Amino acid sequence: xxxxxxxxxxxxxxxxxxxxxxxxxxxxxxxxxxxxxxxxxxxxxxxxxxxxxxxxxxxxxxxxxxxxxxxxxxxxxxxxxxxxxxxxxxxxxxxxxxxxxxxxxxxxxxxxxxxxxxxxxxxxxxxxxxxxxxxxxxxxxxxxxxxxxxxxxxxxxxxxxxxxxxxxxxxxxxxxxxxxxxxxxxxxxxxxxxxxxxxxxxxxxxxxxxxxxxxxxxxxxxxxxxxxxxxxxxxxxxxxxxxxxxxxxxxxxxxxx
Numbered sequence: 457x458x459x460x461x462x463x464x465x466x467x468x469x470x471x472x473x474x475x476x477x478x479x480x481x482x483x484x485x486x487x488x489x490x491x492x493x494x495x496x497x498x499x500x501x502x503x504x505x506x507x508x509x510x511x512x513x514x515x516x517x518x519x520x521x522x523x524x525x526x527x528x529x530x531x532x533x534x535x536x537x538x539x540x541x542x543x544x545x546x547x548x549x550x551x552x553x554x555x556x557x558x559x560x561x562x563x564x565x566x567x568x569x570x571x572x573x574x575x576x577x578x579x580x581x582x583x584x585x586x587x588x589x590x591x592x593x594x595x596x597x598x599x600x601x602x603x604x605x606x607x608x609x610x611x612x613x614x615x616x617x618x619x620x621x622x623x624x625x626x627x628x629x630x631x632x633x634x635x636x637x638x639x640x641x642x643x644x645x646x647x648x649x650x651x652x653x654x655x656x657x658x659x660x661x662x663x664x665x666x667x668x669x670x671x672x673x674x675x676x677x678x679x680x681x682x683x684x685x686x687x688x689x690x691x692x693x694x695x696x697x698x699x700x701x702x703x704x705x706x707x708x709x710x711x712x713x
Contacts, residue, residue, distance in 0.1 A: 459514045459538065460703035461500075462566060463487060463521035463530055465589040466612075467679070470503050471700040472514075479700055481507035489525045497533030504537075517542035518707045520565040520699075543707060545569060550709045555602040563602070566699065571596050573702030574675050574695070581671075583664055585657065585685075585692065587678035589613060593660060595672065603668075606660065611680045615649050630683060653680075654687035661690050 457480065458473045468487050472480040483503040488495075504511065517534055519542040521527040534542050543549075545565040551572050557563055566586070571594060574582050582596045587610065594605035609617070611630065619627050628642050636651050638644035665671055676685050677698040685692050695701075 457509065457513050457515055458704060458707060459517040459534070459542075460700050460707070461517070461519045461530065461534065461542070462569065462699045462703065463519070463523050463526050464566065465523055468526075468530065469699055470500060471697075471703070472504075472507065472509055473700060473704045477701075477704055479697055481509065482697065482700060483507070487523060487526055489523070491526075491529060493529045493532035493536065495533075496530045497536040500530075500533055501537045511538050514538045514540065516540060516707070516711070518545065518703050519543070520545035520569050520703060522564045522566050543710060545703070545706060549706065551706055552709060553596075553600050553602045557602065557604060567592065567594055567605070568602075569702035569706065570594070570677060570698050571602055571702070572705050573698040575600055576701065576705050577695075578673050578675060578693075581668070581673070583661060583672040583674045585674065585676040585678070585681065586698075587611065587653075587676065587680035587684055591653070591657075591678075591680075593657075593664065595664060595668070597668075606664075608656070608660075611649060611653050611684065614653075615645075618645070618649075630680070632683065632687070650684060651687055653684050654689075657684070657692075658688050658690050 460471045462469045467484045471482045474480050485499050517540050547561050570584055574584050580596050580598050584594045586592045589610045591608040591610050595603040597603050619625050628645050633647040633650050636647050638647045674692045675695055676692050677695045685694050
């Protein structure tokens with residue numbers, strides 16, 4: 457079994473993938489910049505145990521990270537639990553992408569992983585949305601060419617900024633709004649955040665395709681995607697496990713025979 461781990465700003469996704477590429481389990485733990493490798497090792501071992509997976513069942517590991525302060529602790533924790541040094545998504549790794557950016561090394565590893573996964577399942581050109589701590593838009597053209605994208609404050613980040621900077625606006629849950637025009641403070645905030653994000657995505661997708669000069673297949677992933685995508689007017693395909701699928705695809709391209 458392949459142990460695939462993606463370190464995000466809010467959560468660390470841990471997945472087990474069998475030899476056929478099927479995701480056997482998926483779990484999330486909170487990203488904490490002050491945890492030690494022993495603490496992360498204990499949490500990873502606990503997640504494996506939760507799904508009845510023993511460390512000896514892990515044949516190899518792969519890891520991607522956009523949080524440098526956490527990367528070494530998680531990597532060392534993996535080695536302590538499994539005895540295996542993980543493959544790391546970064547410069548020098550084969551992805552099959554032709555990255556047309558000013559500085560390709562600055563493209564986040566999670567962006568690369570999502571693009572690789574989407575290309576394995578959809579024909580380009582593609583516009584990929586990832587609704588996590590940040591809301592990111594990335595465009596992959598024909599010939600697996602990574603053209604670039606946009607980075608936008610995420611849904612929860614926007615809500616936290618709103619409530620922390622305003623004295624009379626409370627913290628709220630991000631449930632689906634009943635109407636666009638709210639009748640109380642909570643409903644007004646919920647509508648603004650949720651429908652506002654959906655409208656922003658619709659508008660950005662129109663502008664992206666206008667700039668490209670052709671339509672694209674739009675695919676969305678990330679923790680908030682399942683809540684926001686149904687509110688969009690554009691046709692958007694929802695994919696829950698793109699990160700894990702991408703890590704598996706990259707592992708297959710780079711593993712030793």
